[in-house]
Amino acid sequence: MRFSPAQRRYNQRVLLLSLIYVALLFPAIYLIGHGLVAGPIAYVVGVLPALAVSGFFWLMARYLVEERDEYLRMLQARQLLIATGIALTISTIWGFLEGFALVPHLYAYTWPIIWFAGLGIGAGINIAIERRAR
Incomplete structure (x- = not known):
C-alpha cells in the first residue's frame, strides 16, 4: 500500500513524537518516583510527557488539514x-x-x-x- 505525502509526513512526525514521549516519560517516572524533584519543578517534569501525548492529537488534526x-x-x-x-x-x-x-x-x-x-x-x-x- 502506498502512502500519500501527508501520510508519510504524519508517520514521520508520530515516530519522532513517540521518541520524545519515551525520552520524557521514563526520566519523569524516575525523578518523581525517587523524590529527586519537588515543588514547581516536579509539576513541570510531570506535565512534559502529557504534553507529548497531547501532541499526538495535534498531529492527527494537522494530518486532516494536510491530506489532499x-x-x-x-x-x-x-x-x-x-x-x-x-x-x-x-x-x-x-x-x-x-x-x-x-x-x-x-x-x-x-x-x-x-x-x-x-x-x-x-x-x-x-x-x-x-x-x-x-
Missing part, C-alpha cells in the same frame, strides 16, 4: 469519530459508576489510552467496510 485526498481524509475522520465515541461513552459510564462508588477511581490518563485503542477499532472498522465494498 478527500477519501483518505474521510477514512481518518471516521476513525477519529469512532475513537472519540468509544472513549467518551466508556468514560461517561465509568464516571457514573465511580460516582455511585460501584467501581474504583481511574487515573485521567486512562481515557486517552482508551481513545488510542478506539483508533485501532476505527481502523478495523474502516478495513471491514472497505472489504465489504469490493
Whole structure:
C-alpha cells in the first residue's frame, strides 16, 4: 500500500513524537518516583510527557488539514469519530459508576489510552467496510 505525502509526513512526525514521549516519560517516572524533584519543578517534569501525548492529537488534526485526498481524509475522520465515541461513552459510564462508588477511581490518563485503542477499532472498522465494498 502506498502512502500519500501527508501520510508519510504524519508517520514521520508520530515516530519522532513517540521518541520524545519515551525520552520524557521514563526520566519523569524516575525523578518523581525517587523524590529527586519537588515543588514547581516536579509539576513541570510531570506535565512534559502529557504534553507529548497531547501532541499526538495535534498531529492527527494537522494530518486532516494536510491530506489532499478527500477519501483518505474521510477514512481518518471516521476513525477519529469512532475513537472519540468509544472513549467518551466508556468514560461517561465509568464516571457514573465511580460516582455511585460501584467501581474504583481511574487515573485521567486512562481515557486517552482508551481513545488510542478506539483508533485501532476505527481502523478495523474502516478495513471491514472497505472489504465489504469490493
